[in-house]
Amino acid sequence: MSATQHVASTLQNAVIIKHYTLAFLTRDQNGCNEVLLGMKKRGFGAGKWNGFGGKVEPSDPTVADAAAREMTEEANITVHGSDMQDKGTLVFTFTGKPEVMHVHVYQVTKYSGIPTETEEMRPQWYQYSAIPYSSMWSDDKYWLPSLLEGHKIIGQFDFDSDEAKIHHYVLDTIEH
Numbered sequence: 001m002s003a004t005q006h007v008a009s010t011l012q013n014a015v016i017i018k019h020y021t022l023a024f025l026t027r028d029q030n031g032c033n034e035v036l037l038g039m040k041k042r043g044f045g046a047g048k049w050n051g052f053g054g055k056v057e058p059s060d061p062t063v064a065d066a067a068a069r070e071m072t073e074e075a076n077i078t079v080h081g082s083d084m085q086d087k088g089t090l091v092f093t094f095t096g097k098p099e100v101m102h103v104h105v106y107q108v109t110k111y112s113g114i115p116t117e118t119e120e121m122r123p124q125w126y127q128y129s130a131i132p133y134s135s136m137w138s139d140d141k142y143w144l145p146s147l148l149e150g151h152k153i154i155g156q157f158d159f160d161s162d163e164a165k166i167h168h169y170v171l172d173t174i175e176h
């Protein structure tokens, strides 16, 4: 079974699915590629650097709009849902938790405003060569490099109940 089939079957068999967004803003800074990460200050994933995102709300017209809304809420910049580039799907499970997290992953390069700290996130630009993987969710190092190289990703990461250790994962990288 391919990783994509594995993910499809997990989502098909899930009793509860919660939808989230995760978006990466990237820029070319004098010929050097940079990505905006945010230090999560509270809640799920506090103390970790990550892309920007959160739960898809019933009031969000589309999932891409949810990703744009979260980026505005968390980094004070304006991003349009129509500029969100679909970069794939990540599924997370945690031992003992009935719900499956379905994360819709995006990249965006068009924005206005200057990223500033909010109650939830402290944003910072990172060169691709200096991404702080050791202070991020432990799955990020498996798929973020491929995403930043321009590929789409489909993966599933099964975490222990401690939300730290991955006991199993599958990942497909779709060449672009």
Ligand SMILES: CNc1ncnc2c1ncn2[C@@H]1O[C@H](COP(=O)(O)OP(=O)(O)OP(=O)(O)O)[C@@H](O)[C@H]1O
Pocket (backbone or CB within 6 Å): 020, 021, 022, 023, 043, 044, 045, 050, 051, 052, 053, 054, 055, 056, 092, 103, 137, 138, 139, 140, 159
């Ligand atoms: C397990 N491995 C993981 N690896 C990488 N990223 C992960 C992740 N697990 C969750 N994420 C992301 O973390 C954000 C949580 O969002 P979260 O703060 O819970 O949502 P939201 O802002 O709606 O919540 P509140 O407003 O505080 O209720 C959201 O982008 C989600 O995709």
